[in-house]
Amino acid sequence: MPELPTDRLAAVVPPEESLVGYLLRLSRPRFWLYLGGPVIVGVSYAADGPGELFSPLAVALFLYFTLPANVFLYGVNDIFDADVDAHNPKKDEGREVSYRGDGAVAWVVAACALAALPFALALPALGVAALLAWLALSVEYSAPPLRFKTTPFLDSLSNGLYVLPGVVAYAAVEGVAPPASAVAGAWLWAMGMHTFSAIPDIEPDREAGIRTTATFLGESNTYYYCVACWLLAAFVFTLTHWVFGALLLVYPVLVFGILAVGVDIDEAYWWYPAINTVVGTAFTLIALWVMLYG
Numbered sequence: 001m002p003e004l005p006t007d008r009l010a011a012v013v014p015p016e017e018s019l020v021g022y023l024l025r026l027s028r029p030r031f032w033l034y035l036g037g038p039v040i041v042g043v044s045y046a047a048d049g050p051g052e053l054f055s056p057l058a059v060a061l062f063l064y065f066t067l068p069a070n071v072f073l074y075g076v077n078d079i080f081d082a083d084v085d086a087h088n089p090k091k092d093e094g095r096e097v098s099y100r101g102d103g104a105v106a107w108v109v110a111a112c113a114l115a116a117l118p119f120a121l122a123l124p125a126l127g128v129a130a131l132l133a134w135l136a137l138s139v140e141y142s143a144p145p146l147r148f149k150t151t152p153f154l155d156s157l158s159n160g161l162y163v164l165p166g167v168v169a170y171a172a173v174e175g176v177a178p179p180a181s182a183v184a185g186a187w188l189w190a191m192g193m194h195t196f197s198a199i200p201d202i203e204p205d206r207e208a209g210i211r212t213t214a215t216f217l218g219e220s221n222t223y224y225y226c227v228a229c230w231l232l233a234a235f236v237f238t239l240t241h242w243v244f245g246a247l248l249l250v251y252p253v254l255v256f257g258i259l260a261v262g263v264d265i266d267e268a269y270w271w272y273p274a275i276n277t278v279v280g281t282a283f284t285l286i287a288l289w290v291m292l293y294g
Contacts, residue, residue, distance in 0.1 A: 016097060019104055025097045026078060026105070027070040030273045035073070036066035037280045038166030038186075044287035045182075046173035057122050057172050064119070065165045068112040069138075073161075075109030077142040077149075083208075113139075119168075127171035130164045137161035152216035156229075159194035160187035182244070185237035189248060192229030193272070195222060196255075200266045223259065227252045247282055250275070 014021035043058045052058065078099040099105070116135060120128045140146040141158050148158040163186040170178040177183070198205070198214035199222055205215050214222045230251040238245030254275070258268050 019102070019108075022097060022100070022102075023071055023075075023105065023108060026074055026099075027067060028074050028096065030270075032066050032070055033273070033277055033280065034162055035069050035165050036062055037277065038163060039065050039169040041280060041283050041287070042166035042169030042178065043173055044284045044291075045178065046170040047287075047291060049291065052173055055173065057119075058169065061119065061165070061169050061172060064116065068115050069165070072109055072112035072116075073138045075105065075112070076139055079106060079109065080142045080144075080147070119172075122172070123168065124171050124175050126177050127168050130167040130171060134161055134164035134168070137164070149212065150210055152211055152213045155198075156191040156195045156213045156225075159190045162190045162193075163187050179240050181236055181239035185233045185240070185244070185248070188229050188233035188236060189251070192226040192233065192251065193276070195229070196226045197269060197272070198222070200269050219265075223255055227255050230255075243286065244283070247279055250279060 013024050016022050016025055039058075039062045043053060043062075047053050047058075078097075082099045082101070113135060116131060119131060123131065137148075137158050138161055141148045141155070141161065148154045163183060166186065167178060167183060195213050198212050199219055201212070202214050202219055202222075205212055213225065217225055230248060234245040234248035234252075236245075237248050257263075258265070
């Protein structure tokens with residue numbers, strides 16, 4: 001799996017020293033589809049025909065959750081983690097930028113949050129509730145007073161925030177909530193994914209005095225926790241359709257494969273944007289097949 005494409009990114013965006021270039025890097029382009037992807041999946045399953053896939057509201061939600069939402073989510077994270085990030089190898093190695101204390105950055109991050117509010121005018125009540133929940137969790141994951149990321153198991157549970165853009169998108173198109181089993185299964189998947197991604201940070205977090213599910217359990221037990229989340233996610237997804245449950249089994253299988261082969265978790269971590277994109281694409285293609293031929 002290739003490294004984070006820092007050189008290629010530098011070739012097509014303004015330099016990191018500029019405000020735009022810094023904000024693009026802060027938004028973690030490798031992870032854009034972690035928020036934008038659920039919108040695609042939600043719209044695909046809610047749409048009754050191809051026309052609804054590209055409705056103005058669906059397109060606007062995808063655009064928002066692909067870039068501005070990531071600037072907001074990771075901007076809040078970096079602002080409140082400025083001291084902790086001194087111990088983070090991802091920052092030292094140049095894979096991610098560190099917050100530089102620029103007041104303009106804080107204003108842009110706040111503006112990206114406010115940019116979500118006009119959607120409330122076009123969404124049904126459920127969509128508004130999911131959008132507000134996403135905003136609240138995005139802030140309180142990193143910011144006081146709750147700062148979920150420093151409380152074992154609440155850090156994992158709160159990362160269901162990555163599912164909420166899909167709930168918003170589904171409600172925007174269909175007007176009702178997606179199946180509860182699908183939301184619950186996706187939430188459990190997000191819990192496992194978040195905790196798995198925290199394994200490389202166990203030692204830096206301990207040095208910084210940060211308590212997470214991963215630092216609490218230790219590396220070996222954290223693998224078991226992730227497998228448990230993903231197996232439960234697969235089971236819950238079968239309540240929607242067995243094919244969905246089968247797709248989710250790729251995650252526990254990969255964990256056992258990583259352990260069996262002895263792949264360095266610091267390397268394996270960077271595979272998952274591609275893995276998640278492939279699984280999300282499979283979910284979307286199933287929806288499109290059913291729409292066109294089901």
